[in-house]
Amino acid sequence: MITKTVECPGCKAHISVEGDPGEKILISCPNCDLNGRYTIPGAKTETGSVCIEINNLTKIYKDVKAVNGASFNVRKGEIFGFLGPNGAGKTTTIKAMLGLINMNGGQVKINGLDITRDGVKIKEDLGFLPERVSFYENLTPVQTLNFFCELKGADKSIVPILLKDVGLEDASNRKVGTFSKGMVQLLGVAQALIGHPSTYILDEPMSGLDARWVRIIRDKIKMLNERGATIMFSSHILSEVENLCDRVAIINKGKIIAEDTISNLSKYLHMKPRLEITIKDLNGKVPDVINNLDGLENIYVKGDSLFLTCVSSLRSKVVTTLEDAGFKIIDMRTFEPSLEDAFVKLIEGDT
Ligand SMILES: Nc1ncnc2c1ncn2[C@@H]1O[C@H](COP(=O)(O)OP(=O)(O)OP(=O)(O)O)[C@@H](O)[C@H]1O
Ligand SMILES: [Mg+2]
Numbered sequence: 564m565i566t567k568t569v570e571c572p573g574c575k576a577h578i579s580v581e582g583d584p585g586e587k588i589l590i591s592c593p594n595c596d597l598n599g600r601y602t603i604p605g606a607k608t609e610t611g612s613v614c615i616e617i618n619n620l621t622k623i624y625k626d627v628k629a630v631n632g633a634s635f636n637v638r639k640g641e642i643f644g645f646l647g648p649n650g651a652g653k654t655t656t657i658k659a660m661l662g663l664i665n666m667n668g669g670q671v672k673i674n675g676l677d678i679t680r681d682g683v684k685i686k687e688d689l690g691f692l693p694e695r696v697s698f699y700e701n702l703t704p705v706q707t708l709n710f711f712c713e714l715k716g717a718d719k720s721i722v723p724i725l726l727k728d729v730g731l732e733d734a735s736n737r738k739v740g741t742f743s744k745g746m747v748q749l750l751g752v753a754q755a756l757i758g759h760p761s762t763y764i765l766d767e768p769m770s771g772l773d774a775r776w777v778r779i780i781r782d783k784i785k786m787l788n789e790r791g792a793t794i795m796f797s798s799h800i801l802s803e804v805e806n807l808c809d810r811v812a813i814i815n816k817g818k819i820i821a822e823d824t825i826s827n828l829s830k831y832l833h834m835k836p837r838l839e840i841t842i843k844d845l846n847g848k849v850p851d852v853i854n855n856l857d858g859l860e861n862i863y864v865k866g867d868s869l870f871l872t873c874v875s876s877l878r879s880k881v882v883t884t885l886e887d888a889g890f891k892i893i894d895m896r897t898f899e900p901s902l903e904d905a906f907v908k909l910i911e912g913d914t
Contacts, residue, residue, distance in 0.1 A: 567580050567581075567601075569590065569601050569790070571592040571594065571595060571599075572597070572721070572724050572728075573592060573595045573724055574592060576592055576594040576595070578593070580601055586602070588600070588602075595720075596720075597720055599718075599721070599759045600688075600758065600760075600761070601790065601791070602761040602790070602792060613636045613638060613672075614640075614641075614673065614674060614762055615636065615643075615660070615762070615764075615793070615795060616636050616672040617633060617635050617636070617656070617660065617669070617670075617671055618634050619632050619633070619634055619668060619670065620632070620633045620634070620656060620666055620668070620669035620670075620671065621666060621667045622652075622655050622666050629652050629817055630652045630656050630814075631816070631817035631818050632668075633652070633814065633818065633819045634819060635812040635822045636822075637793060637795050638793070638809075640788070640791060640793055641788075641793060641794075641810060642785075642788050642794045642796075642808045642809055643793075643794065643795040643796075643808060643811065643812070644797075644804035644811035644812070645795055645796065645798075646797065646798070646801070646804060646814070646906060647813060647814035647815055648910055651816065651817070652814050653766070653797040653814060654694045655817075656814065657694075660678065661686075661689075661691060662678045674688065674761070674762060687758075688760045689763070689764065690755035690756060690758075690762070690764070690765075691763075691765075692752060692754075692755045692765040692768050693751070694766040694770075694797075696747050696748055696750070696751030697747070698739045698750060698751075700739055701740060702739055703735060703737060703739065704726055704734060704750050704753075705726070707739060707750065707754070708722040708726070708750075708753060709722055711754050712757055715757050716758075717758040721757065723735070725753040728753065728756070729749040729750070729752050729753045729779070730779065731750060731753070734746065745772050745776060748770065748772060749772070752768060752780060756783075756787075761791065762793045762794075763787065763792060763793070763796070764795050764796070765784075765794065766796075766797050767797055767798060767799070768780050768796050769781070769800055769803060770799070777800065781803055781806065784796070784807060801901070801902045801903045801906060802902075804902060805825060805902040805903075809824065810824050810825075811823070811825060813906065813909055813910075815909070815913045816913070820913050825902050825905065826899075828902070828909075829899070829904070829905050832900075832905055832908050834900035834904055834905060834908065835873055835875075835900070836875060836898060836899050836900065837861075837871070837898040838869075838873065838878065838881065838895065839868055839869070839870050840868070840869045840871075840881070840892055841867050841868050841869075842867055842890045842893065843867065843890070843891040843892075843893055844867070844891075845864060845867040846866070847865070849862055849864050850885060850888060852884050852885065853871070853881070853885070856881065858874065859872070859873050859877070859881070860872040878897070
């Protein structure tokens with residue numbers, strides 16, 4: 564049994580809740596009467612229990628195998644990134660996972676329930692942001708969110724709070740038909756948050772948003788996760804995925820080509836860190852001693868900075884070789900391989 568203090572999203576009062584990891588607790592705020600559901604966070608482990616289980620999922624459109632035997636798991640309590648180039652099959656996978664399109668084969672389980680048998684029950688505790696968000700143009704955002712609250716059986720008093728959370732409070736009386744693309748996207752995010760679900764599937768949640776709103780959505784995802792939610796999201800913004808995600812799956816041409824933590828991806832792709840060594844009076848010339856060392860790649864010089872890529876164990880040899888040759892090292896920085904590097908290597912290796 565775990566005791567947690569939860570902040571009411573309405574009046575910000577602190578409420579104490581008790582339960583086992585993964586247990587969903589119905590909370591009524593004693594201060595403002597707002598009702599909500601809270602999932603007691605579970606410990607994140609390497610072998611955490613499974614929230615979303617995809618087995619051999621296949622979707623064929625006429626002559627296109629949009630998803631070709633995809634299998635992966637999203638663990639309870641993790642933020643999971645779903646990546647792939649344009650047309651790789653991300654949206655098709657997500658739509659099939661949610662039963663929005665029929666699949667040609669495979670199985671999808673979310674929180675232990677099968678999407679083909681228990682779709683309605685699954686959606687009661689699921690927040691979904693589609694790739695192309697669209698709402699009735701003649702409704703205001705308040706009317707829109709009220710409508711979704713009714714559909715989900717959620718308390719409508721959350722609507723003004725959600726609109727404030729996504730920065731649309733000033734537009735709450737305007738018709739959605741007058742909204743910009745980014746504003747519609749933000750309304751879509753607010754819609755996904757209704758009912759405090761324990762699981763979120765978001766298809767490109769940051770698409771079309773400026774840097775400020777990307778940051779707000781990022782913080783929202785983090786906060787939901789800290790409160791125990793499991794979040795799977797697709798994105799083209801690899802730096803965001805890198806910052807946020809515990810693990811990622813990469814899909815290319817309908818097939819899952821990797822599923823792991825970002826550091827493990829770099830390891831098994833044998834990716835090496837990049838070094839930047841600042842040397843006094845280098846003046847744009849690569850030192851001969853460096854050209855003569857084995858195991859160094861992508862060597863170049865810009866001003867007093869020498870850049871090169873090598874395995875970590877060669878780093879000290881590079882430094883001593885330079886110092887022994889009389890070079891004075893002022894600074895040295897290491898850049899670990901990025902998710903973008905791993906992504907490009909995986910996709911290129913798969914062509
Ligand atoms: N309704 C459809 N009819 C025919 N082909 C489709 C349909 N929907 C998707 N496809 C095809 O399936 C493949 C996968 O598309 P999907 O939209 O899943 O890719 P994606 O990874 O989400 O791409 P993006 O990053 O551009 O959103 C593409 O070749 C696409 O043209
Ligand atoms: Mg897509």
